[in-house]
Amino acid sequence: MKKYQRLARQILEQIEQGVWHPGDRLPSLREQVTHSGMSFMTVSHAYQLLESQGAVVARPQSGYYVAPRPVSEPAVRRQVRAGAVDINTYIFDVLQASRDPSVVPFGSAFPDPRLFPLQQLNRSLARVSRNATSVSITDNLPPGNEALRHAIARRYAAQGMTIPPDEIVITAGALEALNLSLQAITEPGDWVIVESPCFYGALQALERLKLRALAVPGDVREGIDLDALEEALNRWPVKACWLMTSAQNPLGYTLSREKKQRLMALIKRYGVTFIEDDVYSELYAGREKPLPARAWDDGTSVLHCSSFSKCLVAGFRIGWVAAGAFARRIQQLQMMSTLSTSSPMQLALVDYLATQRYDSHLRRLRRTLAERKQQALHALYRHLPDPVRVHASDGGYFLWVELPREMDASELSEAALHQAISIAPGKMFSADSAWHHGFRFNASWAWGEREEQAAARLGQLIRDRLLP
Amino acid sequence: MKKYQRLARQILEQIEQGVWHPGDRLPSLREQVTHSGMSFMTVSHAYQLLESQGAVVARPQSGYYVAPRPVSEPAVRRQVRAGAVDINTYIFDVLQASRDPSVVPFGSAFPDPRLFPLQQLNRSLARVSRNATSVSITDNLPPGNEALRHAIARRYAAQGMTIPPDEIVITAGALEALNLSLQAITEPGDWVIVESPCFYGALQALERLKLRALAVPGDVREGIDLDALEEALNRWPVKACWLMTSAQNPLGYTLSREKKQRLMALIKRYGVTFIEDDVYSELYAGREKPLPARAWDDGTSVLHCSSFSKCLVAGFRIGWVAAGAFARRIQQLQMMSTLSTSSPMQLALVDYLATQRYDSHLRRLRRTLAERKQQALHALYRHLPDPVRVHASDGGYFLWVELPREMDASELSEAALHQAISIAPGKMFSADSAWHHGFRFNASWAWGEREEQAAARLGQLIRDRLLP
Numbered sequence: 001m002k003k004y005q006r007l008a009r010q011i012l013e014q015i016e017q018g019v020w021h022p023g024d025r026l027p028s029l030r031e032q033v034t035h036s037g038m039s040f041m042t043v044s045h046a047y048q049l050l051e052s053q054g055a056v057v058a059r060p061q062s063g064y065y066v067a068p069r070p071v072s073e074p075a076v077r078r079q080v081r082a083g084a085v086d087i088n089t090y091i092f093d094v095l096q097a098s099r100d101p102s103v104v105p106f107g108s109a110f111p112d113p114r115l116f117p118l119q120q121l122n123r124s125l126a127r128v129s130r131n132a133t134s135v136s137i138t139d140n141l142p143p144g145n146e147a148l149r150h151a152i153a154r155r156y157a158a159q160g161m162t163i164p165p166d167e168i169v170i171t172a173g174a175l176e177a178l179n180l181s182l183q184a185i186t187e188p189g190d191w192v193i194v195e196s197p198c199f200y201g202a203l204q205a206l207e208r209l210k211l212r213a214l215a216v217p218g219d220v221r222e223g224i225d226l227d228a229l230e231e232a233l234n235r236w237p238v239k240a241c242w243l244m245t246s247a248q249n250p251l252g253y254t255l256s257r258e259k260k261q262r263l264m265a266l267i268k269r270y271g272v273t274f275i276e277d278d279v280y281s282e283l284y285a286g287r288e289k290p291l292p293a294r295a296w297d298d299g300t301s302v303l304h305c306s307s308f309s310k311c312l313v314a315g316f317r318i319g320w321v322a323a324g325a326f327a328r329r330i331q332q333l334q335m336m337s338t339l340s341t342s343s344p345m346q347l348a349l350v351d352y353l354a355t356q357r358y359d360s361h362l363r364r365l366r367r368t369l370a371e372r373k374q375q376a377l378h379a380l381y382r383h384l385p386d387p388v389r390v391h392a393s394d395g396g397y398f399l400w401v402e403l404p405r406e407m408d409a410s411e412l413s414e415a416a417l418h419q420a421i422s423i424a425p426g427k428m429f430s431a432d433s434a435w436h437h438g439f440r441f442n443a444s445w446a447w448g449e450r451e452e453q454a455a456a457r458l459g460q461l462i463r464d465r466l467l468p
Numbered sequence: 469m470k471k472y473q474r475l476a477r478q479i480l481e482q483i484e485q486g487v488w489h490p491g492d493r494l495p496s497l498r499e500q501v502t503h504s505g506m507s508f509m510t511v512s513h514a515y516q517l518l519e520s521q522g523a524v525v526a527r528p529q530s531g532y533y534v535a536p537r538p539v540s541e542p543a544v545r546r547q548v549r550a551g552a553v554d555i556n557t558y559i560f561d562v563l564q565a566s567r568d569p570s571v572v573p574f575g576s577a578f579p580d581p582r583l584f585p586l587q588q589l590n591r592s593l594a595r596v597s598r599n600a601t602s603v604s605i606t607d608n609l610p611p612g613n614e615a616l617r618h619a620i621a622r623r624y625a626a627q628g629m630t631i632p633p634d635e636i637v638i639t640a641g642a643l644e645a646l647n648l649s650l651q652a653i654t655e656p657g658d659w660v661i662v663e664s665p666c667f668y669g670a671l672q673a674l675e676r677l678k679l680r681a682l683a684v685p686g687d688v689r690e691g692i693d694l695d696a697l698e699e700a701l702n703r704w705p706v707k708a709c710w711l712m713t714s715a716q717n718p719l720g721y722t723l724s725r726e727k728k729q730r731l732m733a734l735i736k737r738y739g740v741t742f743i744e745d746d747v748y749s750e751l752y753a754g755r756e757k758p759l760p761a762r763a764w765d766d767g768t769s770v771l772h773c774s775s776f777s778k779c780l781v782a783g784f785r786i787g788w789v790a791a792g793a794f795a796r797r798i799q800q801l802q803m804m805s806t807l808s809t810s811s812p813m814q815l816a817l818v819d820y821l822a823t824q825r826y827d828s829h830l831r832r833l834r835r836t837l838a839e840r841k842q843q844a845l846h847a848l849y850r851h852l853p854d855p856v857r858v859h860a861s862d863g864g865y866f867l868w869v870e871l872p873r874e875m876d877a878s879e880l881s882e883a884a885l886h887q888a889i890s891i892a893p894g895k896m897f898s899a900d901s902a903w904h905h906g907f908r909f910n911a912s913w914a915w916g917e918r919e920e921q922a923a924a925r926l927g928q929l930i931r932d933r934l935l936p
Contacts, residue, residue, distance in 0.1 A: 010628065010630060013630045014625050014630045017631075017632035017634075018618075018632055018633050018634065019618070019621045019622060019624075019625045019630065019633065020625070021618075027625075027626060031626070035626050035628060036628055088800055092799070092800045095609070095803065096609075099609060118600070118601070122597040122598070122600055123597070125593060125596065125597035125600075126594050128593065129590040130590065132590055132593075133586070141563070141564075141567060150486075150487070150489075153486075153487045154487060154488070156487075157482050157487045157488070157495075158495060158499070158503050159503060160504055162478060162481050162482050162485060162487065163485075163487070164485035164486055164487065165485075165487065166485075166486065172640060172806040172807070172810075173806065175806060175807050176805065176806045179804075179805050179806075183676075188656065201804065205804065205805075208651075208801075208804060208805075315810060315811030315812065316810050316811070316812065317806070317807065317808065317809065317810040317811075318810075331560070332556055332557070332560045333676075335560060335563065336556070336643075336669065336673065336676060337643065337644065337805075338641065338643060338644045338647075338785070338806060339641055339643050339785065340785060341640070341785060341810070342783060342784050342785040342786075342809070342810055342813045343784070343785075344593060344783065344784065344812070344816075345812065348812075
């Protein structure tokens, strides 16, 4: 193959692989000469060859452009496959599939982003863009922006908890906070208690860090069984617990004040460390924000993880851990893995929080989520056949839908996805098959025609699977 | 203790621990009543007690404010201690100490942020703040913003490399890219080759993932010894190599084209995977951007990691890995650890890159860094005593300063920090004592009176340590 043919083939490859899109202007002959080190003649020949093949179009006085595609390829829907695939791949596939905007996102973990105060956040971002200096934009290594840590500490203080800003580390969402926490207090092979079912991120983190999981069963209404927890603590050399105490994912329950106190007493008695995943803490029902279990600790036993992703803005990726005695270790680990979260995002949140609009936004958000959850609950009962049970808890925006025992929610999930509906099957949250006939339903979306039809289709899919 | 005394003590504690600063307005009596569940009388008593103790000041019609501190505490300088401390703690302390703005940052890893196009980046951020929608702000799960991946793919294409945008994963700086890459291809106990000396992040990552490090020596001018590398590949069951091929940190060398080709031939022959850390790729000398070793791979053997942090903006925390065949695995791992980088930061970069100013910024930046490196080099030779050698390489902005063999750069670093000067001692980059009498010097700063004086003080400290 001659030089110009090789170059032509390379450009063709780049077009095929999506580096250049139809309509894109290709590098000019002169640029191409500089980059490739080839002669003007060679490059020019290559472009002419591509033109003769119909791959590029020359526009006089302008340059060479990628030709439009002859036929548009049909959009291929990614298929979710269960079975031999490992659980991480399964979860990844479910999550990826539900990203498609044409899919009704009942399986999504995030609340409807239209409920977030976009305009005000944008205004804060605009103010940061006016005021950011070259220093403010670099000076945010761990533990993160000082003003932001202060603002968070003051929210703890408003609940009567004294958490020094120096013990708060800003992270890339609660997910990084939780992962760093687990890493800070465990070694491979350690035993860690989680709930069954629980947030799949916990299971993944345990697997990634080669930890041994002990899953303590929970009740869809009352939450984790503390007798079973105590038995587990008694029997195994447990190093840590990772639990959600308010608006648990996926079931939705909030532990009572008494249960939280007893939980903390157990944590202390058995000398284990508690990672409290509290990402839905602002999405409570009723007038009073429930105290986290951290309220009964002095910072020696609990790493309290939360974020703004579920209640203010998901795309900023800002969370934190109130790490108490573990703060320095967490900072070290962060410095080794992601260094820090981005400066403008932290500054924009500081600006937004200073506007004092956060609490009224949260009040509105809680009200709307409660209304939408009611609407979804009624719609599901209208459309799903009789043996199906829908559990609505007070906090958060998830419903837990329980199919008849013999039914496999993963299989339903796959079938639903073929009809452009996502749900989050129990298998994502527990290895225990006792939960595999349930699925998590995101009720944060405005209920309209599309949602009504999707619920109806879901009902039909379930009816098709009922034993005769 | 009575209720109101308890509340007063809690607030006092919050003031002492920095939750409330002098001059801050405390929650109003009404707010405090709501949060604490105590009576108005109790809360009011508590505030009066605090006022009588001089801890808070009441302002009529306005509320209670934290009193100013009676005397300002002297700023305590954090001391760096070597010796019994483990290497991660040592590195962490050096990095933390050099964050103090009163310290002359010769030890810093980042270039002078004033060299970055702050105004234009701010303009991009402002445009994002006008145009961001609730969807654009959530829709950036791994692998990251599509337009940004395209822009990066096109920069590869401009160097003749065909890298499909789908194989690029956007990360929180190169540090996350490198960590995810290492995690994607290794299991605990695996052997990994690094250079000696090398970027400390590599050593930390290996330790964190319980990998075995093989350090292959490098030459301050020519870089890694490929014969030694081949011997290591021959003798040990090596799984991966993590090397810098251009403007290596800390030494500064760029491998020649021939060495990169031979390196890739070795990688292929021994069937290992290559993590190419290429964060300084844009900071080359001369007219041509050197090709990375990735140019001689088809995406099956190399994970090419880079970022915008060293050449455009550090605070955005945006990097990437061109992961080839490993792209899906990398996405899975990211989804389990940080989920994704923030949306507005990705969108702002897309906007900035579309302005076509990036290349002219880079040309200016390269010119300035080269000038400053020359200035620093001359100044060091003016001020440092004779046996000291300063190595200036072509790329990047680091100088490598070699003290007399018997001198310990860590000890010098500690002494220099007491005089508010940071340097990055060899111990941060290698366990091999052969490098412990050298230090990395950041030459990106505008050379002024402060820098001149700091160099003079550094010279005196070295003279004080010369054998008589």
